[in-house]
Amino acid sequence: MTQAAPTRRAGRHLLQIPGPTNLPDRVLRAMDRPVIDHRGPAFRALTERLWPGLRRVFGCSGPVVIFPGSGSGAWEAALVNTMSPGDRMLMCETGHFAVQWARIAERLGLRPELLPGDWRHGADAEAIRARLSAPDGGGFRAVCAVHNETSTGCVSAIPEIRDAMDAAGHSALLMVDTISSLGSMPYDAEAWGVDVTVGGSQKGLMLPPGLSFNAVSAKALEAARHAALPRAYWDWDAVIEANEGGVFPYTPATNLLYGLAEALDMLAEEGLEAVFERHARHGAATRAAVAAWGLETQCADPAQASNSLTAVRMPEGHSADAFRALVLERFDMSLGNGLSKLADRVFRIGHLGDFNDLSLIAALAGVEMGLCEAGVPYGAGGLDAALDSLMRRAPSAPHAAPQTPATTPSMARTGQE
Numbered sequence: 001m002t003q004a005a006p007t008r009r010a011g012r013h014l015l016q017i018p019g020p021t022n023l024p025d026r027v028l029r030a031m032d033r034p035v036i037d038h039r040g041p042a043f044r045a046l047t048e049r050l051w052p053g054l055r056r057v058f059g060c061s062g063p064v065v066i067f068p069g070s071g072s073g074a075w076e077a078a079l080v081n082t083m084s085p086g087d088r089m090l091m092c093e094t095g096h097f098a099v100q101w102a103r104i105a106e107r108l109g110l111r112p113e114l115l116p117g118d119w120r121h122g123a124d125a126e127a128i129r130a131r132l133s134a135p136d137g138g139g140f141r142a143v144c145a146v147h148n149e150t151s152t153g154c155v156s157a158i159p160e161i162r163d164a165m166d167a168a169g170h171s172a173l174l175m176v177d178t179i180s181s182l183g184s185m186p187y188d189a190e191a192w193g194v195d196v197t198v199g200g201s202q203k204g205l206m207l208p209p210g211l212s213f214n215a216v217s218a219k220a221l222e223a224a225r226h227a228a229l230p231r232a233y234w235d236w237d238a239v240i241e242a243n244e245g246g247v248f249p250y251t252p253a254t255n256l257l258y259g260l261a262e263a264l265d266m267l268a269e270e271g272l273e274a275v276f277e278r279h280a281r282h283g284a285a286t287r288a289a290v291a292a293w294g295l296e297t298q299c300a301d302p303a304q305a306s307n308s309l310t311a312v313r314m315p316e317g318h319s320a321d322a323f324r325a326l327v328l329e330r331f332d333m334s335l336g337n338g339l340s341k342l343a344d345r346v347f348r349i350g351h352l353g354d355f356n357d358l359s360l361i362a363a364l365a366g367v368e369m370g371l372c373e374a375g376v377p378y379g380a381g382g383l384d385a386a387l388d389s390l391m392r393r394a395p396s397a398p399h400a401a402p403q404t405p406a407t408t409p410s411m412a413r414t415g416q417e
């Protein structure tokens with residue numbers, strides 16, 4: 001007698017893609033409630049809860065416009081509210097997401113110019129300064145950068161880009177995509193002089209996909225008054241005006257907003273600095289594992305390495321997608337795929353959102369066992385290296401043991417300090 005294939009897998013699936021990320025139970029429970037009247041008093045009370053936490057996460061004091069939509073929608077919103085047909089914008093080719101944003105600009109009738117990049121580094125601030133200072137550089141209406149390029153795991157130094165624009169004496173708007181860094185890595189729209197910050201719900205904010213954001217500076221609001229691209233659904237003014245009365249101009253994603261309020265509370269309870277340090281520890285431990293495996297990260301400059309994800313280059317002759325398929329089949333873990341020109345060449349480990357030391361170790365164990373089973377050549381000791389890295393850098397959370405870490409057995413073995 002043949003047996004039917006089992007339809008159940010025991011234990012939790014590990015969602016280790018760099019977004020959407022694993023949902024905390026608290027967020028799930030916060031959303032598990034009846035939909036309310038989005039024009040009634042209870043809804044107004046809900047929106048009032050959102051603004052202080054959102055402003056803290058974005059580092060701004062002006063409006064944060066919330067859209068029911070994916071991050072790509074918030075890209076479009078940033079452009080249609082501030083630009084006019086044919087406007088030129090300078091963008092930095094840091095990877096897949098930067099290129100996608102430029103494509104949207106093109107389709108809207110804008111003229112984006114991509115500063116070429118090798119998809120292994122963040123944006124080059126000096127190249128931006130030089131381009132803005134060139135004879136025809138005065139006409140750019142916006143400089144756009146992706147803070148954390150999720151396809152490569154490289155971070156762009158936004159304050160350096162601001163300095164480059166100031167050094168060139170340029171008046172362009174600075175627009176930054178923080179979809180995979182917001183709530184995971186330090187970000188400060190106002191201190192960094194960013195005019196439009198683009199965010200999404202499904203990565204560091206620990207929510208399902210479906211909400212996106214524009215944090216808008218006074219200068220961007222002023223630009224919106226003169227911008228001539230057609231805009232309707234994405235119009236900031238309509239949303240900001242309705243928000244003043246505690247409502248939205250159209251049906252909002254009510255239950256996602258309950259989740260957002262909860263997620264913002266959770267980030268505040270942990271403390272944003274502690275959240276950033278947690279991600280930094282996990283980024284460092286992941287890179288320690290990758291180095292011990294003898295594999296290369298897609299990010300070529302350790303100073304630019306992302307703390308929310310790590311893109312790992314597959315050794316020549318091995319398929320990253322076959323490896324990911326094996327890890328999914330054997331260990332019930334999803335790893336991120338290589339995007340556009342990195343397809344099948346890299347796999348990406350997401351280490352952002354609702355995540356702790358042991359979830360990281362589980363994810364890295366799945367990668368190490370996967371490498372073994374897939375017959376990919378790798379060095380032993382990746383997990384040990386990650387453990388050493390975690391133990392050397394004591395967590396800063398209030399729950400952390402106060403004493404300085406003792407020398408661990410594995411450190412003694414490797415002789416590391």
Ligand SMILES: *Cc1c(COP(=O)(O)O)cnc(C)c1O
Nearest residue numbers: 070071072097148150179180200
């Ligand atoms: C995920 C992501 C996007 C795309 O967001 P969608 O919600 O899929 O539209 C854009 N930019 C970056 C940096 C991202 O990580």
